[in-house]
Amino acid sequence: MVQASKMMWDRAVGDADCCDLIHPWTPGCVSGATTMFWSSFKGSCKFYAVLYVIQLLIRGKKMNKKFLLQQFDSYLKSAAFGCLVGTSFVPFNCFFKRFLFQRFYYHTTVLFPMTLSGVGIYFEPPHRRYLVVSTFFNLVLEYWVRMLEHQGIVKRTPLRETIIFMFGSAYLFYLMRQQKDKNKKMSLLWFFTPPKVNRQPIESTSDKCDKSSLYCPHTGSCSDYIIKGYIQMFGLGCAMTMLRTVVPKLGTPVKAIKSITAKHFTLGLFLGGYMGIYRLVVCILCRQFKRDSARHAIPAGFLAGTAFWFNPNLSVSLASITSILHILCSRLYEHKILPENLPLPELLYALCQGLLFHARVMHPEQCPRYILNLVHTVTSGKVTLVYETFLKMLAIADFNK
Structure with a gap:
């Protein structure tokens, strides 16, 4: 060009x-x-x-x-x-x-x-x-x-983009979990919205429930919560890749199946790993300190960002910066610093x-x-x-x- x-x-x-x-x-x-x-x-x-x-x-x-x-x-x-x-x-x-x-x-x-x-x-x-x-x-x-x-x-290198994504992910999740209940939900350019901070232990009707998980921002066991998130995002990533690359070749089914390679699963590994690591770290911190906090999102988001290595993408690495600026700008409107x-x-x-x-x-x-x-x-x-x-x-x- x-x-x-x-x-x-x-x-x-x-x-x-x-x-x-x-x-x-x-x-x-x-x-x-x-x-x-x-x-x-x-x-x-x-x-x-x-x-x-x-x-x-x-x-x-x-x-x-x-x-x-x-x-x-x-x-x-x-x-x-x-x-x-x-x-x-x-x-x-x-x-x-x-x-x-x-x-x-x-x-x-x-x-x-x-x-x-x-x-x-x-x-x-x-x-x-x-x-x-x-x-x-x-x-x-x-x-x-x-x-x-x-x-x-x-x-640009995959390592540099991954590091940018890790820091951006950490700060973004912290800002998202800081949002108060009264604030209306924003349409952010991000994969998922983390649950609100669990201010009070979640009651469970099951006697078999691990009491330490009551401080986590979810119901049920932590293992089910983590595995379910991983499977959902892994499936979503693989489905998006197949729709983009394999489905157009379905006119020749044999060639379509043969065209599937390990690269078709990298987006799924990224999204699944991102969700799974984030939930795992948050649950560990909640169980360790016996309370939930927005600050838990900082190490959770940072470590979850390592999954970006599976599928480096400049647009995705910059999306965290865009979403952070979106939240900060919305706060300027909320505090009347910017006129409505x-x-x-x-x-x-x-x-x-x-x-x-x-x-x-x-x-x-x-x-x-x-x-x-x-x-x-x-x-x-x-x-x-x-x-x-x-x-x-x-x-x-x-x-x-």
Whole structure:
């Protein structure tokens, strides 16, 4: 993939017409915007349908009619959000080219219009909005780290990412367990929410129950609690991997089975080990000190982070930082340090969206893979076509030079 510098961009497409770059599939701006609308409509419906189905499967709880109707309503709003963002790329650029800037500048072709279209986040339901903001902020952090690595400023290794994850996990679990009962549950970008601190011993009706486990934040025996958590998360990790890599090959069942290797179980080992070690350490500390405490989450989260070694992933290692900032920012709102009428999350999302779409075109090698797939799916490949058109124009400019 080619990275576009400002000089390259100005030389190749600065004076191009919008039909040559923004909507190469049709000469007219209106028809170009119409085509982009239908492409974004179909792509958004497809993308969010898969996303919501996966969320329902992960939830795994009994779902009644009311809940399903709420999910369908949220799905329609999310699809409208995706359609708006995808569609806006063409009309915004055509308008800016003709009436404001007169040419395509490096920062006004993708970064500026896609930042403006970030206001579409208000289409998302409130309970999903902050999760979307956290996801995009985490992707921006990943993009910046990849850029720093590309420039030789930082060097990534599995060991360094594991250490970052261990410290981040420790502090994050501590903050999560500090939350009071009165605080409403936040949609954090994390695998699971630890139980609240057990302020009073949990009564048990069983005479066989180990009395020392009454101080733990769970009912029943500690061994059942730990093993159950490990199996659930291990199964979830393996299922997610199989859905992503094996299920698409089911057209040839023999090849699908033969394609299964040890790598397909690394995510399961990570998630299962992460949950199992965390619960094990918390139970040991509760039994040792005969009380539960939010501070128990610090060594538990730190040691549980060692499971990250099974499946190192930059985005996951940075997710702890994103979730920590989410909690700390929410506390600023709770203590009235930040005014409630300040739409900081929505503004942050708009900036993140602009940066990530800019990265998709200008720095595709450093752009997170999630964004590459999202932009391609939501626009039904139209933005990919725009990028390929830019590469052709760049090749022509280099040839003429």
